[in-house]
Amino acid sequence: MADLLQVRDLTTHFFTRDGEVGAVDGVSYSVAAGETIALVGESGCGKTVSALSIVRLIPEPPGRILSGKVLFDGADLLQLPADEMRLVRGGKIAMIFQEPMTSLNPVLTVGRQITEALELHQHMNRQDAFRETVRLLKLVGIPNADQRARSYPHHLSGGMRQRVMIAMAISCKPKLIIADEPTTALDVTIQAQLLELMRSIARDLGTATILITHNLGVVARYARRVYVMYAGKIVEHGPALAVYHDPRHPYTVGLLASVPRLDEPRKTRLAPIEGQPPDLVSLPRGCAFQARCSFYSGGCEGQALDLLEVSPGHYSVCWQGRKGREEWAKT
Amino acid sequence: MGEDVVVRVAGLAMHFPITSGLFLQRKIGLVKAVDGVSFAVRKGETLGLVGESGCGKTTVGKCVLQLYRPTSGSVFFEGQDLCRMSEGQLRQVRPRMQLIFQDPGESLDPRFTAADIVGEPMWIQGKAQGPAYRERIAELLSIVGLAPYMADRYPHEFSGGQRQRLGVARALALEPTFIVCDEPVSALDVSIQAQIINLLDDLQQKYGIAYLFIAHDLSVVRHLSDRVAVMYLGKIAEIAGRDALYQEPLHPYTQALLSAVPIPDPAVEAKRVPIILKGEVPSPINPPSGCVFHPRCPKAFGPCPTVVPVLADVSQDHQVSCLLYPPSWPPSAPP
Structure with a gap:
């Protein structure tokens, strides 16, 4: 098209x-x-x-x-x-x-x-x-x-x-x-x-x-397609199904986890994203989400923020994005 | 109704007059904002x-707290009818019932510091003396997840979520047993919403406070409530335990409301066919005859425009006001 x-x-x-x-x-x-x-x-x-x-x-x-x-x-x-x-x-x-x-x-x-x-x-x-x-x-x-x-x-x-x-x-x-x-x-x-x-x-x-x-x-x-934005940048985009079912940026993972859903059994506790969005005047070096990220590791400051293709048509700026949720959970 | 009921509302009605003219304020009509509402909130539970x-x-929330004096009906708080109390008597009761507002940006005085905001209820009740006062403020701030050193900041120095935490701390200052939360999270971003919801949940566990949780977001209400009441045009359409209401909604309005909530999953959404209600909510100045929902109801039938249904038990702890269910028929007009 x-x-x-x-x-x-x-x-x-x-x-x-x-x-x-x-x-x-x-x-x-x-x-x-x-x-x-x-x-x-x-x-x-x-x-x-x-x-x-x-x-x-x-x-x-x-x-x-x-x-x-x-x-x-x-x-x-x-x-x-x-x-x-x-x-x-x-x-x-x-x-x-x-x-x-x-x-x-x-x-x-x-x-x-x-x-x-x-x-x-x-x-x-x-x-x-x-x-x-x-x-x-x-x-x-x-x-x-x-x-x-x-x-x-x-x-x-x-x-x-x-x-x-x-x-x-x-x-x-x-x-x-x-x-x-x-x-x-x-x-x-x-x-x-x-x-x-x-x-x-x-x-x-x-x-x-x-x-x-x-x-x-x-x-x-x-x-049909979704672009997720955080602090002035697109952090993840792809077909809606891929982004919702297999999110590859920790911010998207956090957003999806923080809303209660009517079609699922009621959770006893919500999982909010801790902290506040960053001040756009003084952003940290590297990834803007690092301070709130539950998958943060030492490498996050120095990373360039380019969109990497994680699956066909599905991109994420997280340098660990290729791993996906299962592997994140292990670290 | 047993011992454990904190608030019981019976036949509550609040009608606001519509006046016309500058000097001779003639009454030309009534807005029936609340028209015959009854429910109970038990100790340590949340009614959504x-x-x-x-x-x-x-309006229901404000009537319960007597911020509006209701037109008729009663509000029993810890066994006493607030509607029959004088302002002086109410002042004795008020510390135990508090309110959290929707927009923390507008409900906090910009010229007050955080300490003043949280401490104001203690001033009013004459409990703000000596070093214990500062200690109590520091304690309240840390209960809601703020640092005690923030006590001297002004509201504009806080983010939206932090301001709502201040609103919560203020409500907690006098150790209430009952809090009306009026849309406490709808002005906040989703990731911050979850933080405040968890905070409210923790406080209930810890202090056994009962909440009347007013909101329009059905998924948030399900998360926090033990029982849920659905209102339409000043009346309760359905009231039930949380799981019963969400799994087996009986009133057509409840069914339509639930199906209108989009679910954050494209695969689920592709399969759902929402019930789309026709038209809009009619004006409470001139509500429809019979069942107030009948002009929009997809299941309306013969008697709906003429017979007024009553809220009645359809099953254990599940009341509905709809003529589809025989118990809802008024005694004068048998089905």
Whole structure:
């Protein structure tokens, strides 16, 4: 499959009073047309910054994309002039954010916010754009779409607002949707509705999706390939099945062990990852996870952090990653 | 109900008036946030309270602690009805019942040091005197896994997980027998969540504290609770022992909730077909007639829109409020 998007060695730093924060540090990933991948990690690991860098929405200053390439549809997005970039944003690449209340404009009706995109990107006139908006709102399961298009965001519930965001995202038939924690603020039954909706829409329109989340369950339900991020770097990636069943980075092992699972007998104790994520201003030499790692050995400081292939298509930066869980357990 | 019950709630209701007008605050409606809730928490056990946002679970927690004075019903704590006590009498009881909040960033005063935060309950109760006070703070900090030298730091100098540890230390300061934990881990990252869950678990083992654990994450609730109550629109839909509820959920809402939780395993997820509920939670201002769940219920049938089910024993220690089960039929309308 040809890759729709290739991110290569992307490095985005923030220059703050406390020092230079390496929010994203040499991250590479790819998405094929129509494919769903997930970026997983905890707060501050750089998953959102890496996605915002793709569409160049990093506030500058304090942030700056220092190096890397974002190849999308044959062009490097980082080199595009600003006016061409505007056509990509919302047109070819759409975004869905976590909090629909803060990403929708409170003083415009929800319909107007969708027609705006249609007029700008699809060159529709107002009437056509409004008709198309009502169709989209129906498609994402909003009852009384005709009236709802005239409502303001605060009239709608959280789930409905997120449906509006999805309608807006698919309005211009993008090739790629970046969904940043799309269901985190919602209840489980609404989350299940929306994930199902996003999956069927992506399938019908052939849209590729980058799903950014910290919820390992949502990833398992939704994504075919997974990238695990820690302290600004991708520490492991591969097919979802391989990463979940045979994790080769101690951080992934720890993450999977720390969540209670409904389908397994109840454990008497959870196995948390001890300690705190590192300060991105002053990272240790070598592996950033070493201080919390239960498989730490003397060699971890000096190791280069390159992704090693541990099984076909499955990569880990842990230099001990080839060994796998069984052998780790012995040491 | 035996001797070992710490908290017993009977027929608890909390209705908030909706008012209109600037001066003449006319009452134009009622939000029935909690409407007839009964349950008991036994000594040293955890009752999990789950439900979606707006179902009234936080209001139940606040009513139990009398932070809201309930509209009707009673809350028995160690045998005394808190709803019939004056504020002065409540003050005598309050040390033994405490609260842990959701967002440790917002629930800690940024101008207080860690020692002030943990020691404030002792000040209020007049127990903060002499060198014993500093010693007690150092002891509390080490119980929750913080170092005593951190006592003079301010909240912003702690990470999210550490702040929640401070919240726990504050709740422990007066040696409570009962703590309401309101979403104590939902603002934390998964790896940190597990640390706090283990801490709460250890404290219960060590001090025999009973918890009312309010959360929306069903897997976390299963991990910590002995018994679980599921709330929907101000009412309890189902209440049972943990294993019974998770292995044999009876209420269609409980079944849908459990199937909606994604399991972190792609192989398992590929085989599961979640029950997707239609629509959203209705407004508690104007709740549906009959069973409040019927407009979304995949198993709704004839009488559901008209007959109000009652919470009744379907089997040993397993109560459900659903007309699919004959015990839930109200006496006036036999099945």
